[in-house]
Amino acid sequence: MEGLKVSDAKMVVYLHPSKARNASLAIFRELSSLLFKFNETFDGVVLAYEVNILSNLAKILPTIHPYFGVRLKAKLLLFNPKPDMLLEGKVVKLGQQSIHIIFLGFSSATIILEDMREEFRYRVKHGKEVYVTASHKRHIIEVGTIIRFVVKSFEEEVLHISGSLLPAHTGNARWLDKNVQESQADSTKKRKESDRSQILDLKKEMVKVETYALKTNNRSKKSKRRRTNDS
């Protein structure tokens, strides 16, 4: 899955003087307030952090409320999906017009009918709503399926993604993986067959060459004999 990255951040957290007695707790609170929100400075949604307080010394701001700044070094796990990135998520709802997905457990995505390949057909099978494809009987999308889709747009404020199933490499993730292996296996088989045929061809060629060589040898012997006979 794309869109995830780890960033090293150097930052200064300003804390209210009332937090001075337990600064580390206040720092964690401050950093936790960044979680699951899009942050322009970090260019992504902060999903997790690991913090390292650089110094026990803090810089005091000379104001009415003397906030104090603590210098930190933090590792941030960021999520910032861009258009055309490939994401994976779990289908939670499926209808005639759309598929609803949750990915990474916190963000939601919707794929509308217009953004699906034409091969996907909506069906109700045994009371269950599913999307099936005519060309591949086992390529099915239903509630609970992990699907791979492409990002169309990302609403940063509400962390909502519009996705697409138009590209060929999107759909049921398990099926795609299996299909890729099979296609790879097919291609190696074909390659082996073609190699074998090439070898056969070579052998044939060699046989031809040998027979030709034999013929020419015979001819030369004959000619020698002729020559001896002649002589």
Place this chain on the structure above:
Amino acid sequence: MGVQLAAERASLAEIGDVNFSDLELAYHVKDALRSVSLGDRDSYDQLVGFLFEDGERLGSDEVALLVTNLNALSGAVSDIDFVHHGSLLDCIFNMSLWKHGPDVMDALLELIIALAASSGKYVDSCLDMLVRNFMPPGYFLTDAKQRTLARKKGQVLDRVHSALKDIAELVPLAPLRLEQIIKDRVPIFNKEPLIVTYVENMLTLESGAMRELVGNSMLVEVVNTLIDLDVEIGWDDILLDDSSKGIFEMELDDEEGSADDDETDNFELPRGFSSQKMLRGNVVAEKLDSLMVLMFEHLQDCYDSGRLVQVFETLLQSFQSTVLTAYKSKFAQFVMFYACSLDPENCGVTFANRLADIFESPVYAQEWRMSAVAYLASYLSRAKFLSASYIVNILESLADWCSSYCKIQCGEINPKAHRVFYAGCQAIMYVLCFRMRSILGVPRLKSQLFLMPIAGILTHPLNPLKVCLPSIVEEFLLQAKVARLFSCSETDFNGLLESELSRAFGGLERLDMFFPFDPYLLKKSDRFIRPNFVYWSMVRTTCDDDDDDDDEGSIDEDIAQDRVGGNGMNITENGTAMSFDEDYLDGFGNSMMQMSITPKNYKFGSALHGGMQMPSRIRPSTSPESL
């Protein structure tokens, strides 16, 4: 073909046999929506116009059409645009579920869920619409509509909560936004039935399927609402007593009123004070009263379902952050009291321990520590469900802290500098005023009490006896002297309730006069508190010993009389007062006249000090600066 059908309602019968699939209808609505951006608004306007109609006036055909249109819109949500279809969205979000039947409700909620899941833009609006439907429209509150309201309530609210759950499943971050919306929309200034319904919904969320997601914040928000209403009730609304009277005496005076009232008013009166003292006619108090009933019932449900301990942890945090720091909260703290009474061994002990920890920890601000020890003192004195041995342990911890403080301090009286210490001393004395007799009744506890460094603390040069509230000090000295715990003859306050020094240590907040668990003044919710509450009238002090011999017989007689009369109290061997079943308590009134627990006209200290009066009931500060 939703739009066209909407436009041609008159010819509905003619086309009744025409069948359209949901998908076809959705495509027609999609066309209508798309054509708006191309400048053709006819179909769109018809659609909007139809949604705009008053749900209660629709006939069955129109209802069917409305359902069809809503279903079609659910299939076309991806084409609804915030810019082009503003009026449609306004219409949808302003529809009230209360005005429609179940079919329209279902279709509308399906549309709302589809909208919330379709794009992040509409999540807030959808949640807001659902939260607004927590309450019925104003006209449902008339008497004529009561039956409809009761019927509709179940239909609407079940569906709303189900829809909220569905949205949370589709949009995992929706509960975060829901919390904020619910907080912002608390109708604190609306009519009582509306705010009650709203809080009911908040508590439903706390106990329902979304408990894991929003339960804690709902509980905290309910407590915040209680505090908001609490602070709306001014001290002026609570009857002012004569400032020259002792705190304890005020409570007894109320009882006299109660006995007088009983002859004319057979209404269930709370034990301990008269009907005049109840906050009747105060709109805010009545709202708060109803909400307290809801909260108490909810806590009872939590206890029954075995999750009170979990809920209590949230309540405790909420108490610490809001109630404890609120300026002299009057009623909201009784939520904690009731929760503790349901599970004294866990909640009751945790609460007292936390308060003691706050008091003893220098991390907290002085005001908080003083407030915490005021809560602790009041709680230990008033909670009938706490064992004497536990109270002694907490007192020992307080006394140890005060004693350690004395060791590191020198100098003379300084009410402001040592205010936390004085608050601690006052707390110890206050609790002992209520509990000394019962503690002395158990030899082990008696020896534990006598081993406490109380004398050392009280005779320290910081001189807490001169600084703490005179009324409490005098009652304590009186009882302590009789019990031979401690005696001091230097003090003479002439029956003063407060002194300059006590005012000084209490500060602007008048924490010297803060007794948070003084008798409860709300009428409807009083029944939850009363059975577990120790009123001053029920307390047997050490000074009552002289009457014991006479009382032994009379108590039995009194009890017998009370049983006949339907009211009464029992007194256990160790001197603590125990109430009979609620049957006996209801209608309590003249038991005070019959029983010899505390003589009605008894003035504390009268035997020894001649007319001395004594403490206990919530009352405003009489110093102007604190107001």
